[in-house]
Every structure is written in C-alpha cells, then in structure tokens.
Amino acid sequence: MTSAPPNSNPTSKPPIVLSAPSGTGKPSLLTRLFAAHPQTFGFSISHTTRQPRSGETPGVDYHFVSPETFESLIAQGAFIEYTRFSGNYYGTSIEAVKAVAEGARVRVDIEMEGVKQVKRTDLGAKYVFLKPPSLEELRARLEGRGTETEESLGRRLERARVELEFAEVPGVHDKIIVNDDLDRAYEELEGYILGAIS
Numbered sequence: 001m002t003s004a005p006p007n008s009n010p011t012s013k014p015p016i017v018l019s020a021p022s023g024t025g026k027p028s029l030l031t032r033l034f035a036a037h038p039q040t041f042g043f044s045i046s047h048t049t050r051q052p053r054s055g056e057t058p059g060v061d062y063h064f065v066s067p068e069t070f071e072s073l074i075a076q077g078a079f080i081e082y083t084r085f086s087g088n089y090y091g092t093s094i095e096a097v098k099a100v101a102e103g104a105r106v107r108v109d110i111e112m113e114g115v116k117q118v119k120r121t122d123l124g125a126k127y128v129f130l131k132p133p134s135l136e137e138l139r140a141r142l143e144g145r146g147t148e149t150e151e152s153l154g155r156r157l158e159r160a161r162v163e164l165e166f167a168e169v170p171g172v173h174d175k176i177i178v179n180d181d182l183d184r185a186y187e188e189l190e191g192y193i194l195g196a197i198s
C-alpha cells in the first residue's frame with residue numbers, strides 16, 4: 001500500500017535497522033545498548049497515530065500525531081517509509097533520521113513492511129531481526145506487559161506469525177538473534193552491531 005522514495009539518504013553512515021515482532025523485547029535490549037554506548041547510536045523517533053502507553057514520552061518514544069496529521073505528512077513526502085500496523089499508522093520521517101546527532105549511527109526500529117521499503121532506498125542499512133523463542137513465549141510476554149486488549153493481542157500475534165515467516169527468507173536480514181535469555185541475546189546483539197559498524 002505504500003511506496004518509499006528511492007533516494008532518501010539524509011545520513012552519511014548506513015543505519016542499523018532493527019525489527020522484531022511486537023513483544024519480543026526490543027526495548028529491553030536496546031536500552032542497554034544505548035546505555036553502554038551513549039555516543040555511538042542515535043534513535044530515529046518515529047511518528048505514530050497510536051495512543052501513548054503509560055511511561056512513554058511524546059517526542060522521545062514517538063511523535064504521537066492524529067491520523068489527519070500523519071496523512072498530511074504522507075502527502076508532503078515526509079516519510080522514508082510508513083505503514084499501518086494493528087490499526088494505526090507508523091512511519092520514519094526523513095527529518096527524524098536527520099535529527100540524529102552528527103557522527104552517531106542511526107538506529108531505526110520498524111516492522112516488516114518498513115523493512116521492505118527501506119530496502120528499496122539507498123540507505124545501505126544493516127538489518128537485524130530479533131526473534132522470540134516461540135509464539136507461545138511471545139504471547140506470554142505481551143500478556144505480561146499488560147498493554148493489549150484481547151483483540152490487539154490477537155492482531156499482534158497474527159502479525160508476528162507473518163513477520164517470523166518473512167524473516168526466514170534468505171538474505172532479508174544480515175543477522176537474526178533469538179531473545180531467549182536477555183543477557184545472552186544482549187551479548188550477541190552488541191557483538192554483531194559493534195562489529196558491523198566498525
């Protein structure tokens with residue numbers, strides 16, 4: 001449903017694109033990576049039309065906007081990629097990538113449709129997929145997080161099935177890491193990313 005501009009690289013260094021089914025535990029791993037390497041990475045702050053969750057800060061976790069504002073940004077060509085996920089829009093703007101401090105490595109956290117679009121650009125990104133140990137464990141983590149209704153939980157699990165299938169396609173990701181044990185997964189992630197950007 002969406003198309004990305006083919007030449008949209010506002011940054012001098014190839015970004016790291018991270019994707020994971022919702023509930024896999026991306027923030028748990030990435031907060032740690034950021035804390036350990038504060039100068040190295042800058043996070044591209046996405047726009048979304050979903051409501052903020054408790055603990056989320058507008059302009060830090062996301063730019064929370066109305067559907068009208070999001071659609072007007074689409075019309076202006078503001079996004080490198082965007083999609084609809086679980087009833088809401090999500091997108092990475094050119095400005096969000098530009099806003100990352102000079103010299104830092106841009107980190108973009110997106111789902112599968114966004115990955116497909118970024119692959120059509122000239123960003124030259126590295127793609128890392130974080131995988132839950134199983135769909136049963138994913139359900140348990142999403143339930144444990146306490147943020148979803150039964151309906152949105154079902155939608156996220158259904159989408160996770162599709163994302164896990166897509167991740168099996170050879171060559172889609174440069175690295176796949178299973179978030180089974182947090183410490184083990186963190187070491188693998190840190191090792192890969194630091195190696196990939198050096």
Ligand code: ADP
Nearest residue numbers: 022023024025026027028141145179180181182
């Ligand atoms: P995401 O943002 O990827 O949707 P969250 O970071 O909200 O996922 O994680 C979902 C839940 O899973 C959280 O409650 C988190 O504490 C838990 N979690 C994350 N990593 C692990 C892990 N390796 N083992 C067990 N639980 C985890």
Ligand code: 5GP
Nearest residue numbers: 020022046083085090091092109110111114
């Ligand atoms: P959540 O609502 O749990 O924060 O995010 C839902 C999904 O949307 C996650 O898989 C997350 O990585 C993805 N997502 C967040 N921002 C963007 C974005 O800018 N573009 C795309 N394509 N996906 C995003």
